[in-house]
Amino acid sequence: MSRTPTDAGLAADVPGSRVGGPGGGSRREVPGAELSIVTSGLTKRFGSGQVAVDALDLAVPSGSVFGFLGPNGSGKTTTIRMLLGLVAPTAGEWRLLGTPMPGGVGGVLSRVGALVEGPAFYPYLSGEANLRRYDAADPSADPRTVSTRIGLALERVGLAAAAGKRYRAYSLGMRQRLAIAATLLGPRELLILDEPTNGLDPQGTREVRGLVKEIAAEGTTVFVSSHLLAEVEQMCSHVAVMRTGRLVAQGPIADLRASETVRIRVETPDVEEAAAVLAGLGLPEIRLGDGDVSAALGAGLPERVCAALVTGGVAVRGLAVQRPTLEDVFVGLTGEGFDVDG
Amino acid sequence: MSTVSGKEAVSTEKATRAVPDHDPARGRDQAMTAGQAAGGRPIPPPRAVSAPRAWLRLLGSEVGLTFRRPRNLAMLGVLTVIPVLIGIALRMFAGTGGDGTGAPMIFERITGNGLFLTFAALSLLVQLMLPVCVAVVAGDSIAGEAGIGTLRYLLAAPAGRTRLLAVKYACVVVFCLAAVTAVALSALLVGLLLFPAGPITLLSGGTIPFLDGVLRIGVVVLYVTAGMAALGAVALALSTLTEVSVGAIASTVVIVIAAQVLRAVPQLSVLQPYLLTEWWSGFDGVLRDPVAIGDMGQGLLVFAAYAAVFCSIAWARFTGKDITA
Ligand SMILES: Nc1ncnc2c1ncn2[C@@H]1O[C@H](COP(=O)(O)OP(=O)(O)O)[C@@H](O)[C@H]1O
Numbered sequence: 001m002s003r004t005p006t007d008a009g010l011a012a013d014v015p016g017s018r019v020g021g022p023g024g025g026s027r028r029e030v031p032g033a034e035l036s037i038v039t040s041g042l043t044k045r046f047g048s049g050q051v052a053v054d055a056l057d058l059a060v061p062s063g064s065v066f067g068f069l070g071p072n073g074s075g076k077t078t079t080i081r082m083l084l085g086l087v088a089p090t091a092g093e094w095r096l097l098g099t100p101m102p103g104g105v106g107g108v109l110s111r112v113g114a115l116v117e118g119p120a121f122y123p124y125l126s127g128e129a130n131l132r133r134y135d136a137a138d139p140s141a142d143p144r145t146v147s148t149r150i151g152l153a154l155e156r157v158g159l160a161a162a163a164g165k166r167y168r169a170y171s172l173g174m175r176q177r178l179a180i181a182a183t184l185l186g187p188r189e190l191l192i193l194d195e196p197t198n199g200l201d202p203q204g205t206r207e208v209r210g211l212v213k214e215i216a217a218e219g220t221t222v223f224v225s226s227h228l229l230a231e232v233e234q235m236c237s238h239v240a241v242m243r244t245g246r247l248v249a250q251g252p253i254a255d256l257r258a259s260e261t262v263r264i265r266v267e268t269p270d271v272e273e274a275a276a277v278l279a280g281l282g283l284p285e286i287r288l289g290d291g292d293v294s295a296a297l298g299a300g301l302p303e304r305v306c307a308a309l310v311t312g313g314v315a316v317r318g319l320a321v322q323r324p325t326l327e328d329v330f331v332g333l334t335g336e337g338f339d340v341d342g
Numbered sequence: 343m344s345t346v347s348g349k350e351a352v353s354t355e356k357a358t359r360a361v362p363d364h365d366p367a368r369g370r371d372q373a374m375t376a377g378q379a380a381g382g383r384p385i386p387p388p389r390a391v392s393a394p395r396a397w398l399r400l401l402g403s404e405v406g407l408t409f410r411r412p413r414n415l416a417m418l419g420v421l422t423v424i425p426v427l428i429g430i431a432l433r434m435f436a437g438t439g440g441d442g443t444g445a446p447m448i449f450e451r452i453t454g455n456g457l458f459l460t461f462a463a464l465s466l467l468v469q470l471m472l473p474v475c476v477a478v479v480a481g482d483s484i485a486g487e488a489g490i491g492t493l494r495y496l497l498a499a500p501a502g503r504t505r506l507l508a509v510k511y512a513c514v515v516v517f518c519l520a521a522v523t524a525v526a527l528s529a530l531l532v533g534l535l536l537f538p539a540g541p542i543t544l545l546s547g548g549t550i551p552f553l554d555g556v557l558r559i560g561v562v563v564l565y566v567t568a569g570m571a572a573l574g575a576v577a578l579a580l581s582t583l584t585e586v587s588v589g590a591i592a593s594t595v596v597i598v599i600a601a602q603v604l605r606a607v608p609q610l611s612v613l614q615p616y617l618l619t620e621w622w623s624g625f626d627g628v629l630r631d632p633v634a635i636g637d638m639g640q641g642l643l644v645f646a647a648y649a650a651v652f653c654s655i656a657w658a659r660f661t662g663k664d665i666t667a
């Protein structure tokens with residue numbers, strides 16, 4: 001049996017994966033859905049014996065904003081280094097934009113913009129000269145358009161005014177922006193961004209999120225790693241979760257959310273009566289609290305529940321529909337809180 | 343636990359292709375290239391760039407970087423100043439006690455003809471100063487990029503490992519030529535300013551016209567450049583072994599010094615023909631008539647062998663290396 005994952009095999013082999021739950025089945029038949037990144041059994045064992053990435057099967061659909069989530073040390077950067085051909089995998093195969101790697105590195109990477117483990121530039125050169133240097137390294141970049149392309153990239157990340165300043169004098173946020181500008185030097189089909197908001201203030205973080213969405217809207221696939229759940233939740237359509245080198249879950253965010261049940265919570269002094277009404281409506285998993293009752297809402301409509309409570313003479317002080325946060329999902333998946341180093 | 347609504351989930355059918363929250367006006371139908379999107383300024387469609395042009399462009403970038411680096415400029419500056427100091431010293435002490443107790447033959451002749459200052463300066467600086475400068479540039483070439491992390495971005499560009507290494511070595515050779523030329527030009531100028539010029543009396547006794555002498559300086563410059571380029575290959579190989587450029591530079595300098603020490607031990611004379619350092623100053627032949635090319639030819643063979651062996655080592659190491667910096 002071939003280990004190459006196809007669209008149909010989205011995370012099917014991953015133990016504990018919630019993908020393929022409710023609604024997951026329909027995606028398997030989506031015709032012509034291409035994958036920008038596919039890995040199969042990708043593994044990296046460092047000389048020290050440390051297994052940084054363990055049999056990773058990723059499938060990143062073209063056109064998605066794909067969040068690659070995991071605590072520090074979970075193997076995100078190592079995976080990205082392998083994807084770019086910087087580090088040779090101990091085992092496994094991968095394709096970028098449909099091309100088998102690492103054989104296709106020379107042809108494919110020109111169409112891929114990458115930010116790997118933070119910015120790195122020549123301190124004694126200006127921001128603009130630094131971008132020119134990286135552009136010169138790309139054999140397919142057209143030297144006649146380099147100034148225009150650099151100008152546009154700097155404008156996009158808001159660095160146009162600091163273009164002539166030496167990199168040494170850049171603040172951390174400016175450095176991060178310059179690294180993002182370097183990924184936008186050419187028309188890219190895929191952006192690989194390793195923790196792009198590291199070192200940015202809240203305003204800068206918002207700008208990067210906006211930029212990622214804008215780039216994705218142009219049809220570029222964005223693969224973005226992060227250790228911040230909230231960040232992935234706010235900009236991604238898909239997510240994969242890493243934990244100590246292993247993939248714990250992968251799929252569209254909506255599917256992951258759907259895998260955790262929506263609950264309805266009633267604040268009331270009449271706890272017993274409220275519970276009886278909820279049970280009468282056929283809602284499962286009823287939990288009684290101190291001054292509140294909650295139950296799994298399932299396909300039930302909150303307005304029906306509300307009406308039934310009022311008709312049943314329950315004094316309703318508050319009514320809330322609790323949609324699971326991704327954090328709830330991940331706590332369910334991994335058994336612990338998320339922002340914990342692995 | 344709070345009530346979290348979040349963004350209403352995108353319909354599952356769209357989720358594989360669409361992005362949440364994006365402005366529908368900029369949908370996929372109006373997909374723009376990354377370049378056009380920002381300011382609406384058009385960029386001509388990328389034209390295929392020929393491989394040799396791409397090579398030259400990267401080499402140009404590399405050479406530009408090398409010769410803009412303050413440290414490298416400072417080294418070239420020092421190399422330029424030393425012949426001036428030698429010239430001034432010789433000029434000042436020439437009249438006084440200058441009956442040369444064991445001074446090298448070439449030095450004695452400088453006061454008679456300024457052209458000899460060039461030969462003297464090169465044979466002096468080729469022992470340590472030039473090798474140290476070459477070690478700094480070549481030892482830093484890969485390790486320095488790895489150290490500041492730019493190596494991963496060059497390779498992701500993608501520069502190509504073989505292409506990048508070849509360009510790095512070509513740039514080292516260019517720097518060797520620049521360093522040797524800087525010494526030669528400075529010595530030539532100072533020699534002509536401070537000492538008499540004219541037809542040259544060779545070591546073998548004959549006399550050649552002045553311009554012929556300048557031509558022979560050109561030959562020496564190329565020979566010394568070849569010797570330095572061979573050392574550059576050694577430093578380049580060491581540079582692929584580490585992410586700390588000081589390590590590669592220091593080990594190259596240690597190798598040079600060790601070779602100079604081995605040269606000085608008479609019991610190890612069997613080793614001497616294989617030492618790089620043994621051949622660096624072996625350009626006396628151009629000061630004879632006819633030019634004694636035997637020694638220089640053998641020197642060039644040794645340089646070529648060193649360059650081939652160490653470039654191969656560098657290539658084997660660099661193309662198989664994990665870039666984790
Ligand atoms: N060059 C290396 N040698 C040995 N171990 C490494 C190396 N690089 C990373 N690791 C280890 O691999 C694991 C994954 O690291 P990394 O991919 O950087 O994680 P992340 O990017 O998710 O924070 C960590 O435990 C780290 O210590």
Ligand SMILES: [Mg+2]
Pocket residue numbers: 073076077078117194
């Ligand atoms: Mg990382």
